[in-house]
Amino acid sequence: MTIQTFFLFLLAFVSTPFERLNFTPSDGAGLNPILRDWGMLIHPPMLLIGYMSVSIPFAFAMAALLSGRLDNEWIKVSRRWILASWIFLSLGNLLGSWWAYHVLGWGGYWGWDPVENSAFMPWLAMSALLHSVLVQDRRGVLKIWTMGLVILSFGLSIFGTFLVRSGVIASVHSFSLSAIGPFFFFFLGLVLIVPVGLLVWRSPHLKSERPMDSLLSRESSFLFNNMLLITIALVTFWGTVFPLVSEAVTGNKATVGKPFYDQANGPIFLALVFLMGLGPLIPWRKASRDTLLRNLMWPVATGGVAATVLVILGMREPAVVLAYAVCAFVVAGIVLEFYRGGRVRRMQTSENWPLALIRLPWRYQSRYGGYLVHLGIILITVGVVSSSVYKxxxxxxxxxxxxxxxxxxxxxxxxxxxxxxxxxxxxxxxxxxxxxxxxxxxxxxxxxxxxxxxxxxxxxxxxxxxxxxxxxxxxxxxxxxxxxxxxxxxxxxxxxxIWLGGGLLLFGGVISWYPKTGRKEPRAVSSVRTLPPTTPVDVEVAVAR
Structure with a gap:
C-alpha cells in the first residue's frame, strides 16, 4: 500500500500526464525516430514490469519482519513472484540488447550505459535471491542474507527508475526529464533505511537453524555464487555513480567507459560461471572425496580436452581458452545431470531415452529448469566472449x-x-x-x-x-x-x-515458474518395482548404486 500510495501521489500531484499546457501547440514533433521500432513496444514495459514486480516479494518480506512470522512461509508464497520478476527483468534486458544491436548502429549490443546498468543490477540481485531462497528453504540457513537481498533488489529497482527519470547521469537512453527525481531519491532512502532497521531489529530471530557443515557443500557454493553476483552489482554500481562522485569531489565529471566494466567484471563473471557448473555437482551438507571425484571427473576432463583442442587449433589468448574451457566444464556437468536423471526415470517408467529426457524437466521443474537457464547463460557467454575478442x-x-x-x-x-x-x-x-x-x-x-x-x-x-x-x-x-x-x-x-541463449534462459525460467500439474507418473514396470522412490536429489545416489 505504501508503494502504491507513493506512485499515485506522483501521478496526481507531481508528474500528472493529464496536466494541460498553457498554450496550444501547432503540431507535435512526433516520436523520436530511433524509438520507432517494434522492440520499443515490448522492451520498456517488460523491464518496468520486472522493476515493479520486485515489490511483491519485498512486501511479503516486510510483512514477515513486521509480524514476526519469520519461518519459511513468506518464501513459499513469494518464490514464484521472485521468479516471475526475474523472468521479466531477463526479457527486458535481452530485448534492450537486441534493440541496441539492430537499431542504434554501433555494432554492439551492450555498452554499459548508466541506464543499461540500472536494469542489469536488479537482475543480478534477483539472481542471487533466487539461489538464496532455495538454500534457506532447503537447509534453513542464510536467513539474514536472504532478507538483505530482497531489500537490495527492491532498492536497486527504485534506483533504476530514479536514474532514468532524474537525468542526474547522462545516458543515451534518457529521452525526457522530469521533476520527480528528488521524490524518487527520498523514497529510495526510505525503502532502504526502514527495511534495514526492521532487519536489524529482527536479526536475533533470523539465525540459521544449523551451521554450514562444510565449505565443500552445495549451500556453500550457492553462497559464493551470491557473493560474486553482488560483487558484480557493486562494481557496476560504483562505475555508474562514479561520475557524480568525481564531480562532487573534484568539480570534474569523470567518464567511466566500457573497458572499465569489461576488465573489472570479466574475471568475476568467469568465476561465477565456474561456480554455476560446480554447485550442482556438489551434494548438500558435505561432499566426500569419492563423491567429488566421481561427479567432477567427466566435466573436468571435458574442460581440459576443450582447452587442449583450442590450443592445437591455434588459439593463443589464455583468457579466451580458459573461458571456453570453463563453459565446456559447465555444459558437461549439465549433460551429466540430465543423463543421470534420465537414467533413473527410465528405470522407473521404462520410457525411451528421448521421452525420458523431454519429460524430466516437467517432472522436476525447479531443478532442470535451472539447468536450462544455466545452459542459456553458457550460450550467451560464448557469444559475448567470441564477439568481443574476435570482432x-x-x-x-x-x-x-x-x-x-x-x-x-x-x-x-x-x-x-x-x-x-x-x-x-x-x-x-x-x-x-x-x-x-x-x-x-x-x-x-x-x-x-x-x-x-x-x-x-x-x-x-x-x-x-x-x-x-x-x-x-x-x-x-x-x-x-x-x-x-x-x-x-x-x-x-x-x-x-546470445539471442539463442537468451531464449533458452527464458524457457528454463518459465519451466521453473510453471506450476506443477499434479499429474501422476506412469507406474514402474515389475522389474524395478522394488526400487525405492527417487527424487531429483537422489539421482546421484541411485546412479552411483
Missing part, C-alpha cells in the same frame, strides 16, 4: 560498381537509390555480399531514413546477415556528392548464440 570492423567507401573484401566477405555496391515512404525520405545503399566458399551472392539493404520534423537527425537502418558462426553487420554512414557511400562494416562472431 572485426572496417570503414570503407565505395563508388557504384566497386567491390571490397572485409574478412571472408566480398561486398559489391551497385549504387544508391532514394525514395519516399509517405513523408519520410529513404536512401537505400544495397550491397551484394559473397562469402568465401559460397557460389551465390546475397543482397543486404543498409539505409537511412529522414523523418519529418527530424531533418537533422537521420536514422540508420542496419543491415545484418546472420549465420550460426558470425554476423556481417553493415551501417550506412554517409552519401557523397559523387554517389559514393561510406559504410561501417563489422564481422561479429557468434552473436546469434
Amino acid at each position: 572485426l570492423n572496417q570503414q570503407v567507401a565505395l563508388k557504384p560498381g566497386e567491390s571490397v573484401t572485409v574478412g571472408s566477405y566480398t561486398l559489391t555496391f551497385p549504387g544508391a537509390r532514394q525514395g519516399l515512404e509517405g513523408a519520410t525520405q529513404i536512401i537505400v545503399a544495397p550491397l551484394h555480399i559473397l562469402r568465401a566458399g559460397d557460389k551465390t551472392p546475397e543482397t543486404i539493404l543498409p539505409e537511412k531514413r529522414i523523418y519529418p520534423n527530424f531533418e537533422n537527425q537521420p536514422t540508420t537502418g542496419v543491415a545484418i546477415h546472420s549465420t550460426a558462426s558470425e554476423d556481417l553487420y553493415v551501417v550506412f554512414n554517409s552519401l557523397g556528392e559523387d554517389g559514393s557511400v561510406s559504410f561501417f562494416v563489422f564481422v561479429n562472431p557468434m552473436v546469434i548464440w
